[in-house]
Amino acid sequence: MGFLEEAEKIRIQVGEALGKLGYYVEVRVEEPPIPELGDIATPVAFDLAKELRRKPSEIAEEIIREIDVSKLEVVHHVSNVNGFINFHMDPVKYPVAIINEVLSKRGDYGKIPIVRKRILIEHTNSNPNKALHIGTLRNAVIGDSLARFLKFLGHEVLVVNYIDDSGSQVADNTVAHYFMKVPTKPPEGLKFDEYSGKVYAEYNEKISRDEELKRLKSEVIRKIEEGGNEIAEFARRLSEEVVKCQLETAWDFGIFYDLLNWETDVIRSGIFQWAMKELEKRGEVYVEEEGVNKGCLMIKLRDVEEFKNLKAPDEVLIRSDGTATYVGKDIAYASWKLGLTPRKFKVKEWIQQPNGKTILTTHEYGEDYEFPGADIAITVVDKRQEYPQMVVKHALKKIGMPPSKEYHPYLYEVVALSGETASEMTSLEELKSRKVVHMSGRRGLVFNANDLLKTVFQKVYEETKKRHPEESEEWIRKVSMCLSTASVRYSLIKTDRNNLIVFDVKDAVRLEGDTGPYLQYTYARACRIIEKAGVDVDSVNEVSFETPEEQDLVKQIGKFSWVLNTASKTLAMNTIAVYMRHLADSFNSFYEKCPVITDGIRRDRFALVKSFLITMGNAFDIIGIEKLSII
């Protein structure tokens, strides 16, 4: 029984005590600032002080007298400190309870009671005309961790990646390769997705400045949407090549998907037409007859409160040339996610992923995909898309999304470059003095995920080789890879999602301090103790933890479910990362002060180390970090 469970029991007991006294107020529980004050506290006496017009301390005394401590087995005593009611846990029973819980639950340790839901998570969503960069990687890492977390809690999770193959960007590349005869074979040493990104940066501008090419591009978009023609098939082949490369990058980071939803298939499946029809039936759309948007199908938003502050709230869903906009398609796609549309995608098996699971892809010539619709659809998108996502949500309500379903845009801030890194990449001196430089695919100013991994790997490889000169090349490379991906994943997940990340290379290759490798190092040195001890312990009856380091480590381990419970409400993955750091800190302090292997084996400490490994291991699984026993 950890902090979460004990806090809940205390909440109930205090609630009963209040009942006896005739007081009715919600019982808040918290952790006291220093351990000497107690393990769990409630400031409930302060909440009552005002209406009772009495001193908190007196009220606390009164409440404490009514608390039935016998119902709280692991509580040793209760104290009143200036009005705070502090519960002091039994120094033996509490650790024993926590350790035995961890040792018996193992891979399930940390799970909390939930109402099981079917949850669809969409993430990554990079345009299929360029490589994944550190911005899309943040998206993917957040999405992947969310998926892992929700699965860990016991939800049914479907992970999808939306491939925007019918938009403007793919059209640019198609025009370049198909009409302007840019070779489709990348130059030596460049992956196709990276090459594609360069072609885009070069030709996007050329096309936008030439009226003839612009007309051609509009025609290409229409052909791609229609399908069943050479241009559409050509474009699909281009996109598939890029997506394959993007998937390889994602796999390197331990990110896998269940299904790829191609935007063209939103149209070809009839889902798009269905959604537009539904909106039309309900009078939510109209054809604009004048002005800049003449001839476009618009959705009416001008009278909706949330959109009042926009200059021109109504949004284009179908352009005057008959092609669909991103928002239009996304409304339709979202209606599928939640099972609102009777139309189905056709899918086929595409590629086997390194995790053994075959990824499905929507495809014109596939089989009907049976999906009853998610209870909750989470879309991981960067903050700049907040308004369009609000439009999607609004449209879904109009189409008839039941209140039991939830459409949840999961917004996060983008990744930008430090002036120094941007200037190094481009050799543009003038960028150096800038604090923040935003990435831009069009300007070719992007830091690719592949390049980041290579850079980090190089540093990690050196360090690993230094430490293990006797190991095989294969072993060193494998371990270095695990450390590198952990390093990148951790650095992208540990920051609050509302904060802009200013990416800097010299910071990215750091392996000490608050980093993924630090966590893995801590895990590995704990593994060494278990191995060297050469015994095993499955439960404990007694412990004698006298040092603050032991007590602190026990408490940290016991807080895991509390942390996950909070995270399940906020979906803030960084709080789990921060917890892992605290857990590692506690272990390292313990490690210095409390030997496990002395003349004999300290069984209680051994059990504590094992509990630490299980807890940290479960957290690794959630955040997507490999568990290595030697690094």
Added chain:
RNA sequence: GGGCCCGUGGCCAAGCCAGGAUUAAGGCGUCGGCCUGCGGAGCCGAAGAUCCCGCGUUCAAAUCGCGGCGGGCCCGCCA
């Protein structure tokens, strides 16, 4: 013009949504210690903070409200 987000030691940052009790975590950097002892990718210690400013709510504000200031973003027949 309107809206959203951020503002915590030189730098990065946790805590803020669910207000409390202390020296306001931690990391980088700086300075000083610790390996014949379970792995120094570590540990211990030192210096370093008007929690952007003002007003308000409250017994209590980094945390809540209002008003400023500074930075970023959004308001496209791009996605």
